[in-house]
Amino acid sequence: MNPKYDAIIIGGGHNGLTCGAYLARAGVKTLVLERRHVVGGAAVTEEVVPGFKFSVFSYLMSLLHPRVIADLELARYGYKVLPATDMFGPLPGDDYIVFSDDVARTQRSFVRFSRKDADIYPQFDRYLMESVSIMRQLLHETPPDPSCRDWRAFRETAAFLWKYRRVGGKLFRLIDLLTMSADDYLAEWFESTHIRAVLAYYCGIGTFAGPKSPGSAYVVMHHLLGEHAGAGGWGFVQGGMGAITQAIAMSGAAHGLTVRTGAEVAAIETRDGRVSGVTLTDGSRYDADIVASNVSAKLTFLKFLERGTLPAEFVRDIETYRTFSTAFKINIACERLPQYRAFDAANCGFAYPTYTHIGPTIEYLERAYDDAKYGDMSQRPFVTPVTPSFVDSTVAPPGKHVVHLFGGHAPHTLKEGDWNSRRGELVSRVMAVMDEFAPGFSSGIIDMQVLTPPDIEAAIGSPHGHIFHGELNVDQLFWSRPAPHWADYRSPIRGLYQCGSSAHPGGGVGGVVGRNAAREILRDRRARR
Ligand SMILES: Cc1cc2nc3c(=O)[nH]c(=O)nc-3n(C[C@H](O)[C@H](O)[C@H](O)COP(=O)(O)OP(=O)(O)OC[C@H]3O[C@@H](n4cnc5c(N)ncnc54)[C@H](O)[C@@H]3O)c2cc1C
Numbered sequence: 001m002n003p004k005y006d007a008i009i010i011g012g013g014h015n016g017l018t019c020g021a022y023l024a025r026a027g028v029k030t031l032v033l034e035r036r037h038v039v040g041g042a043a044v045t046e047e048v049v050p051g052f053k054f055s056v057f058s059y060l061m062s063l064l065h066p067r068v069i070a071d072l073e074l075a076r077y078g079y080k081v082l083p084a085t086d087m088f089g090p091l092p093g094d095d096y097i098v099f100s101d102d103v104a105r106t107q108r109s110f111v112r113f114s115r116k117d118a119d120i121y122p123q124f125d126r127y128l129m130e131s132v133s134i135m136r137q138l139l140h141e142t143p144p145d146p147s148c149r150d151w152r153a154f155r156e157t158a159a160f161l162w163k164y165r166r167v168g169g170k171l172f173r174l175i176d177l178l179t180m181s182a183d184d185y186l187a188e189w190f191e192s193t194h195i196r197a198v199l200a201y202y203c204g205i206g207t208f209a210g211p212k213s214p215g216s217a218y219v220v221m222h223h224l225l226g227e228h229a230g231a232g233g234w235g236f237v238q239g240g241m242g243a244i245t246q247a248i249a250m251s252g253a254a255h256g257l258t259v260r261t262g263a264e265v266a267a268i269e270t271r272d273g274r275v276s277g278v279t280l281t282d283g284s285r286y287d288a289d290i291v292a293s294n295v296s297a298k299l300t301f302l303k304f305l306e307r308g309t310l311p312a313e314f315v316r317d318i319e320t321y322r323t324f325s326t327a328f329k330i331n332i333a334c335e336r337l338p339q340y341r342a343f344d345a346a347n348c349g350f351a352y353p354t355y356t357h358i359g360p361t362i363e364y365l366e367r368a369y370d371d372a373k374y375g376d377m378s379q380r381p382f383v384t385p386v387t388p389s390f391v392d393s394t395v396a397p398p399g400k401h402v403v404h405l406f407g408g409h410a411p412h413t414l415k416e417g418d419w420n421s422r423r424g425e426l427v428s429r430v431m432a433v434m435d436e437f438a439p440g441f442s443s444g445i446i447d448m449q450v451l452t453p454p455d456i457e458a459a460i461g462s463p464h465g466h467i468f469h470g471e472l473n474v475d476q477l478f479w480s481r482p483a484p485h486w487a488d489y490r491s492p493i494r495g496l497y498q499c500g501s502s503a504h505p506g507g508g509v510g511g512v513v514g515r516n517a518a519r520e521i522l523r524d525r526r527a528r529r
Contacts, residue, residue, distance in 0.1 A: 002284060035461065045240030
């Protein structure tokens with residue numbers, strides 16, 4: 001007979017661990033059950049090639065919220081960020097563009113393409129950052145239910161509207177961001193395709209969208225929500241992204257959080273509409289009055305629960321929650337760093353570009369998406385090469401390097417063939433792009449790990465391998481994430497909560513979902529007493 005816990009968390013991704021660590025600090029006896037041999041979910045470091053430590057899935061830190069870092073005292077447990085450089089974008093014809101969180105540096109780069117665009121950039125930056133700052137506040141909200149079906153929902157919606165009354169006319173800006181395509185949004189400001197592509201690039205990161213897809217402007221902003229104060233707002237975590245989740249786990253353990261790896265949940269148990277525990281695939285059972293699921297909404301509600309236990313309307317909303325993914329990742333152990341033809345240290349102002357976007361024009365990005373729209377991998381994928389070993393000597397042997405190539409699009413399900421037979425084709429297409437902009441890169445490869453969406457799905461369980469557990473479109477955000485009426489981290493089963501990226505504010509290594517979910521769990525616990 002397993003010991004009884006106050007709370008069980010299904011999944012030891014960074015949000016599950018964060019939720020668990022907050023609960024443990026509040027004195028709740030909590031157990032995290034993780035299916036893999038290692039905690040961290042999409043934020044792990046693994047030595048896939050001997051001597052080389054890969055951030056297997058997520059690779060750049062920006063979104064981890066300062067409150068989470070401070071509350072959980074992560075620095076005490078080894079969390080340390082090493083700044084990445086400004087984003088470097090090689091262009092055809094040995095040219096390049098630089099994007100930085102330093103407005104003046106970005107302007108100096110933009111002026112080579114358009115004086116008008118460079119001049120207006122500070123105004124655009126202020127305009128966008130006003131929307132970003134509203135969104136940053138919204139991250140911490142528990143989305144109210146605007147349908148106001150009961151007195152509590154009415155009160156919460158009214159309080160929410162009152163709190164945000166000063167948003168006023170900026171509401172229309174938010175509507176633009178949430179509904180417009182990235183290209184239309186940016187074309188209102190900029191004429192140069194290279195300058196528009198610098199920002200529009202973000203809209204395809206992890207989503208099945210191109211710069212001309214309605215709603216893609218929001219995804220650009222989602223990637224800029226981080227408050228990390230390093231160069232470009234992005235950084236590497238010393239020891240790889242797994243150092244974040246190890247630190248969260250240690251912080252939780254210091255307050256009594258128990259973590260079990262190799263523990264795969266098969267079912268969530270209920271009694272009279274209330275959660276009563278979970279059963280693992282090995283048949284063992286853990287009882288608890290509170291269960292919080294860090295795994296995707298689709299697994300939580302469609303796999304772990306009997307259909308009859310949930311309202312039909314809710315089941316349909318979860319079934320139709322879009323998770324189709326086209327993101328790939330290639331992790332490379334190599335002899336040398338990519339040497340970009342266009343890079344000039346003196347002109348760029350940094351020794352080496354550790355963070356690069358290859359996707360030089362709006363047309364390039366949109367054509368990469370067009371291929372995927374019709375079921376094929378992109379002929380010319382967009383690629384994000386990052387090189388943590390340039391700043392972190394702990395991830396590669398001396399003189400060797402780790403290069404992560406994240407990109408798109410590689411549809412989870414191909415129209416012709418499958419990933420077993422066509423994996424080599426993806427690698428060839430990505431290497432053709434890399435060698436075009438960084439000649440000779442592919443000849444220095446020692447070994448590599450190729451992750452297509454089905455590989456990501458098999459590893460961490462996110463349906464279709466979606467990096468955010470589900471698309472970031474307005475119909476799947478805030479009070480609709482993952483489903484209308486159930487965006488407040490609760491669920492139709494009493495005592496069953498959601499603490500993973502399927503819930504508001506969605507994906508990215510931010511810890512905010514876990515923090516918000518813990519707050520709601522504790523609130524209900526207090527109310528019950
Ligand atoms: C390839 C890739 C690249 C990315 N790059 C970045 C980046 O650079 N920066 C960034 O901020 N974000 C990035 N992201 C997004 C970010 O990593 C994720 O949104 C985030 O880590 C999700 O965290 P989570 O805790 O909500 O869920 P997950 O990390 O998905 O955790 C879910 C956990 O549940 C476990 N699990 C699944 N099924 C079961 C079961 N039956 N029983 C028990 N446990 C189970 C899984 O093993 C996993 O550990 C990337 C994601 C991917 C996949």
